[in-house]
Amino acid sequence: MRQQIKHWLLISFGWLCVLLAVLGALLPLLPTTPFLILALACFAESSPRFHQMLLNHRWFGPPLHQWQQSHTIRRTVKFKAMLLIVISFAISILMLWGRPALQLMLVALCLLLLGCVFRLKESEPD
Structure with a gap:
């Protein structure tokens, strides 16, 4: 069961x-x-x-x-993922203008995500 x-x-x-x-x-x-x-x-x-x-x-x-x-990704995929993370978090941080605590939390989360993506292994170039 x-x-x-x-x-x-x-x-x-x-x-x-x-x-x-x-x-x-x-x-x-x-x-x-x-x-x-x-x-x-x-x-x-x-x-x-x-x-x-x-x-x-x-x-x-x-x-x-x-x-x-x-367990690898292509370099272009990695770059696009990091770029989307930065753009989406930048928009979110700007939307929370005047709320520094929330903005700092988003910056910390953004850096954490960027670090995780950065650590992914890249496949060998074709």
Whole structure:
């Protein structure tokens, strides 16, 4: 019974992550790749069919396959992610003009995210 509950929870969370990733592809401030990686991990534990479906997807498949094989990302993807983080946090900080405590919190969170992305290994250039 516990195993079946875990199975359905992982599938449900995986599909929620796919939905958020699709929204992230349409909305500039919502990330796509982390949600797809989470979905891939959920499906790897719960549904080989859905796992393979993500890996075979025309748009999402190649970067996910690269991540699964080598835990690396392309340099251009890394640069774009860091640029989007800076732009989105800059807009948020400007929107909170006059609230220095919240602005400092956003600066700290931005630096933390940039550090995490910076530490990701890059794939070898083609």
